[in-house]
Amino acid sequence: MTATATIDEVVCLRPATSTDFDLEAVVKSLLEPVFALPGGGVLERLADIAQVEQMISDAVNEQPDDLYLTTAESSGMDNAIWPDGDPVQAGARDRIPVGVPVTVEGSQDVFLFDKDEGGLFGSDDDVLGSVTISEDDRGMGPLSKLAHSEEEHSFYYVNYHVD
Template structure:
């Protein structure tokens, strides 16, 4: 019995489908940006240490990371999350939540997109934080591979050292 060449060609073109089940936020993006960090760092150049009773310049400079952390903790801004399958970002590229919307998410929270993404060889899935004032921030990406098909739920780390964000994306490839 001969193989059907049309059916074989169709099977070769078919791709796997990944279902994005869960996005869990371990740490949202920092509430302070590079500009704020630089502004705080620049303060050490102009602080009258003796007048303010702050001691040595060294102690002030060593305290700057703590100050930035305190500002970030006090603000605890949520990420305005959306997902794309490219690295360009932009709500117009969003595959979830759709309709140029975002989902507010903070550390310890999760979202269940329940979306299907076609996967041919490999597919990028990127998490973004919408920013109405400047460009959106890339929170992290994962690569879903077609050869993960049939392995059940897989959780991959998506993080950004620049933004300070840490997420796990759980999916299954069928």
């Protein structure tokens, strides 16, 4: 049997980090020579304070994702099922209406991607997480699944229904 799922909306809980490397580790490695100076131990202890780590984390997470969806783990806008055209910016707490139908035979994965520009510090588009929709969800009303990427530190809810 075949069912049709409609991705109603995507809710961004936390966008991906804005860097493709561990910023905190880079900052600490740059400060390593300073830590070796007399009195540097105080600075090293300050660098480990939770508030400083939170400030670094907040700085890294300020940029919204350039979101698009696919039904295969293949990046690129030519593989996108949504949106038509450019990716949509998704920042923390954004509720993004989607309204795209997806054919489900048994089950179907939906992947969330962040479009990257590449370049010196950039990379290929990043997988922000995925969800699996089952045709067994048919008639269950509005459903929600969490898409998460351990690597990108992103969290999104995918809200959908299956007819």
